Amino acid sequence: MANHRPWPRRAVDAGQWSALVASLAAGERTLLGLWGDADCVHMALLGEKGRDVAVASFSCAQGCFPSVAARHPPAMRFERAIHDLFGYEPIDAPDERPWLDHGRWPVRAPLGDRQPPAPEPPPYPFLTSVGEGLHQIPVGPVHAGIIEPGHFRFTANGETVVRLEERLGYVHKGIEGLMTGAPIARAAKLAGRCSGDSTVAYAIAFARAVEAALAVEIPERAVWLRALMAELERVANHLGDIGAICNDAAFALMLAHCSALREKVLRASAACFGHRLMMDAVVPGGVAVDLDARAPHILRSLVGRIRAVFPRLVELYDNTASLQDRTVATGRLDSALAQKFGCGGFVGRASGRSFDARRDLAYPPYDRLEFEVPVLAEGDVNARVWVRIREVEQSLRLIEQILVRLPAGEVMAATGEGSGEGIALVEGFRGDILAWVRLGGGLVERCHLRDPSWLQWPVLEAAIEGNIVADFPLCNKSFNCSYSGHDL
Amino acid sequence: MRRILFDSLLKGPLTEPAPSGDDPELLALGRELKTALDAWFGGSLAIRMVDAGSCNGCELEIHALNNPFYDLERFGLKFVASPRHADMLLVTGPVTRNMREALERTFDATPSPKWVVAAGDCARDGGVFAGSYAVAGGVGVVVPVDLHIPGCPPTPLQLVKGLLALTGKAR
Numbered sequence A: 001m002a003n004h005r006p007w008p009r010r011a012v013d014a015g016q017w018s019a020l021v022a023s024l025a026a027g028e029r030t031l032l033g034l035w036g037d038a039d040c041v042h043m044a045l046l047g048e049k050g051r052d053v054a055v056a057s058f059s060c061a062q063g064c065f066p067s068v069a070a071r072h073p074p075a076m077r078f079e080r081a082i083h084d085l086f087g088y089e090p091i092d093a094p095d096e097r098p099w100l101d102h103g104r105w106p107v108r109a110p111l112g113d114r115q116p117p118a119p120e121p122p123p124y125p126f127l128t129s130v131g132e133g134l135h136q137i138p139v140g141p142v143h144a145g146i147i148e149p150g151h152f153r154f155t156a157n158g159e160t161v162v163r164l165e166e167r168l169g170y171v172h173k174g175i176e177g178l179m180t181g182a183p184i185a186r187a188a189k190l191a192g193r194c195s196g197d198s199t200v201a202y203a204i205a206f207a208r209a210v211e212a213a214l215a216v217e218i219p220e221r222a223v224w225l226r227a228l229m230a231e232l233e234r235v236a237n238h239l240g241d242i243g244a245i246c247n248d249a250a251f252a253l254m255l256a257h258c259s260a261l262r263e264k265v266l267r268a269s270a271a272c273f274g275h276r277l278m279m280d281a282v283v284p285g286g287v288a289v290d291l292d293a294r295a296p297h298i299l300r301s302l303v304g305r306i307r308a309v310f311p312r313l314v315e316l317y318d319n320t321a322s323l324q325d326r327t328v329a330t331g332r333l334d335s336a337l338a339q340k341f342g343c344g345g346f347v348g349r350a351s352g353r354s355f356d357a358r359r360d361l362a363y364p365p366y367d368r369l370e371f372e373v374p375v376l377a378e379g380d381v382n383a384r385v386w387v388r389i390r391e392v393e394q395s396l397r398l399i400e401q402i403l404v405r406l407p408a409g410e411v412m413a414a415t416g417e418g419s420g421e422g423i424a425l426v427e428g429f430r431g432d433i434l435a436w437v438r439l440g441g442g443l444v445e446r447c448h449l450r451d452p453s454w455l456q457w458p459v460l461e462a463a464i465e466g467n468i469v470a471d472f473p474l475c476n477k478s479f480n481c482s483y484s485g486h487d488l
Numbered sequence B: 001m002r003r004i005l006f007d008s009l010l011k012g013p014l015t016e017p018a019p020s021g022d023d024p025e026l027l028a029l030g031r032e033l034k035t036a037l038d039a040w041f042g043g044s045l046a047i048r049m050v051d052a053g054s055c056n057g058c059e060l061e062i063h064a065l066n067n068p069f070y071d072l073e074r075f076g077l078k079f080v081a082s083p084r085h086a087d088m089l090l091v092t093g094p095v096t097r098n099m100r101e102a103l104e105r106t107f108d109a110t111p112s113p114k115w116v117v118a119a120g121d122c123a124r125d126g127g128v129f130a131g132s133y134a135v136a137g138g139v140g141v142v143v144p145v146d147l148h149i150p151g152c153p154p155t156p157l158q159l160v161k162g163l164l165a166l167t168g169k170a171r
Helices: A014-025 A073-086 A175-179 A184-191 A196-214 A220-248 A252-273 A295-319 A321-327 A335-340 A345-349 A381-405 A457-463 A469-479 B002-011 B024-041 B057-064 B100-109 B121-125 B156-167
Strands: A009-012 A030-037 A040-046 A053-059 A064-066 A089-091 A134-139 A151-157 A160-167 A420-427 A432-440 A443-450 B045-051 B077-079 B088-092 B115-119 B135-137 B147-149
Touching: A009 A014, A014 A040, A014 A053, A014 A064, A030 A073, A030 A432, A030 A443, A040 A432, A053 A420, A073 A089, A073 A457, A151 A469, A160 A457, A160 A469, A175 A184, A175 A443, A184 A196, A184 A432, A184 A443, A196 A220, A196 A420, A196 A432, A196 A443, A196 B057, A220 A252, A220 A295, A220 A381, A220 A469, A252 A295, A252 B002, A252 B057, A295 A321, A295 A381, A295 B002, A321 A381, A321 A469, A335 A457, A345 A381, A381 A469, A457 A469, B045 B057, B045 B100, B045 B156, B057 B088, B057 B156, B088 B100, B088 B121, B115 B121, B115 B156, B147 B156
Parallel strands: A009 A053, A064 A089, B045 B077, B045 B088, B088 B115, B115 B147
Antiparallel strands: A030 A040, A040 A053, A134 A151, A151 A160, A420 A432, A432 A443
């Protein structure tokens, strides 16, 4: 396909499609995303070495495509979402239940042929578990804390979870529908609001996809400022989550100290970039805000402050037996499963999957920065906490390097009103975010954003098995999958 | 742990003074509602937070209300786990069609007298998500709203100001 950058997109026939599915099933490639478009479905794949990306497109002129999930389960929820949004039928799909469509929209297949809705919301049969003494615990969509909505159906034998089934889609806002036909600036605003905690990473992913599509080079200073914001976002989220995980194990002291540190990061971000979460600071073409003269000083003293306090908190985490008792060996994610699902971020890296888009795809400026990607093999809550601790340390190193090497100059380039297709894979704090756009005359014809959670939510169902119900908050928080990013 | 606790004792609290309630709009609202609050709730308020479709940005800032800098509980405001324990619903997000029923049921489960505060720009009219097939609209479309706190997301300070206006405690 001409005009698809930076990686190729090819139209494939049924034979080639099934060969690709076979290579996914054999573990030779990793599924990055599967999404619908006018008259076709696209599948993004990561090569064996984790450094090459390709997109395969299969024509859906007949309204159907051969199911990927039939042989490669990670595709299951993608296919259910494609069916809900576009109406395409995955042939031989193992699960035909709807996913995002709860029967409440005024239209079916809103991005496809727009059918009238069913008169009644259809029933949603949960999977069954049969055995003596089993009982079900339904939780949500409104949870007991300050968190996003989703439904969990536990089947328990006494205190032990034998099955967890998630039902998501409650926060589906139709973002891809809103983006269709929107000007680039409006679409960028929407992209930054897919998942509030990853607003910088989403904005970078969307901007990079747009810039690839239009073959726009952005100023060097903007490249570095984007990385600076991305690392601040990563530090803030990791600090907040490390505290929250400990709080779920009834160790509130860690939450108090970590949330105070997180607050300091957010205040520094607001002082430097004008917004605590740095929303709308990254835009296609560059960045919307430039650092002023006092910003480097603010950020250096922030890094110094975290360096002074954080090691003592890490020591506290490491030396508190009551905390370790809850986190070690809890919610173990098998490394083979993490590999198969292509789990990104700390979820994958705590289970031995060494992939980091910053290092492996080496997008700028990370190709010129020094950092390590921490990997552990245990796959339990404790390992996910430790990977996050190490990532905080690496991000502080990165922030310092960026401050030293930040070039002077412009921060915005004109994007123009061209046409083309672009794709980007950007490392957010949670893992790799995929953005794909097709532009026509300055408008977004189609945009797809894939949150890392799509590939992490399903393995949480597996990781919780055999744990006690009371450890679910701990496991769930250690994954911290996004609801809004997933539901879109 | 001993060292950290000892250090914290010496350093004193991080908590910052309450924001001034100099915003005339909020002051007026505060005066109007203070009488009701004192009469009905004895000066304290239990909040049940409901995400009806937000991007999670508002939740992050609402979380921050509990950090040592803002420490909302010192004003008599606390977050509770069940709508049955709540005096007030704090609702974020454009209400998605998939969440509409859950929000209605949470509202119905909250005993009267009750207030609803909508937090964030989306909660007013759907914000950037208005017009989507999947969005019902602002919170007011589904349940009656008493106060709206603007912002995308509202900062913790804006939230504290808004909530204090509601309880009439802003100085």
